[in-house]
Amino acid sequence: KNEVEQSPQNLTAQEGEFITINCSYSVGISALHWLQQHPGGGIVSLFMLSSGKKKHGRLIATINIQEKHSSLHITASHPRDSAVYICAAWGGSEKLVFGKGTKLTVNP
Amino acid sequence: NAGVMQNPRHLVRRRGQEARLRCSPMKGHSHVYWYRQLPEEGLKFMVYLQKENIIDESGMPKERFSAEFPKEGPSILRIQQVVRGDSAAYFCASSRDRLNQPQHFGDGTRLSIL
Numbered sequence: 001k002n003e004v005e006q007s008p009q010n011l012t013a014q015e016g017e018f019i020t021i022n023c024s025y026s027v028g029i030s031a032l033h034w035l036q037q038h039p040g041g042g043i044v045s046l047f048m049l050s051s052g053k054k055k056h057g058r059l060i061a062t063i064n065i066q067e068k069h070s071s072l073h074i075t076a077s078h079p080r081d082s083a084v085y086i087c088a089a090w091g092g093s094e095k096l097v098f099g100k101g102t103k104l105t106v107n108p
Numbered sequence: 109n110a111g112v113m114q115n116p117r118h119l120v121r122r123r124g125q126e127a128r129l130r131c132s133p134m135k136g137h138s139h140v141y142w143y144r145q146l147p148e149e150g151l152k153f154m155v156y157l158q159k160e161n162i163i164d165e166s167g168m169p170k171e172r173f174s175a176e177f178p179k180e181g182p183s184i185l186r187i188q189q190v191v192r193g194d195s196a197a198y199f200c201a202s203s204r205d206r207l208n209q210p211q212h213f214g215d216g217t218r219l220s221i222l
Contacts, residue, residue, distance in 0.1 A: 042215030045210055048210045095166075098152070
């Protein structure tokens with residue numbers, strides 16, 4: 001079992017819909033990253049959080065340390081949000097442990 | 109204010125050749141991480157370096173792979189005698205300090221082995 005689990009694996013939405021991607025982890029962590037990877041492209045760090053909630057534009061990330069769970073929300077989704085979203089947990093070993101990613105497709 | 113620069117973007121090698129992947133961290137960053145993404149798989153940690161030191165290489169295969177981050181110049185991930193299974197995307201990330209610092213990723217090097 002992977003130490004970081006994401007759901008769903010694939011997600012298709014219509015433009016304008018509210019999107020939620022979930023991440024559960026079994027390791028004790030000090031921080032959690034949400035990353036975005038476009039097809040054939042690089043990786044962009046969206047958020048790093050260790051408690052509470054962070055917001056950037058239409059993106060919101062939350063984390064519940066007690067429940068070992070984080071969510072990434074996208075409001076008013078747009079086709080340009082189509083990408084793979086990756087959750088990565090930073091435990092005490094200083095190594096990032098990655099989920100397998102959620103492939104999001106937003107149709108116009 | 110350049111981000112993390114990786115080159116080349118694409119590298120093709122024949123089995124048995126050597127592959128050298130370069131990573132220049134963001135200005136002011138002295139911590140470099142290398143990750144590998146195999147086709148249809150998630151990212152996996154390979155090695156963590158600080159200037160002139162390997163801090164953690166537990167994710168790197170013991171044979172054929174090596175990494176360095178010299179005092180001057182980029183970090184280099186070197187793969188000797190490449191095999192088909194080395195085909196992957198290799199990403200480099202850098203951070204200003206260790207622990208709980210955001211990591212900034214490069215665009216990756218796509219390595220293809222013929």
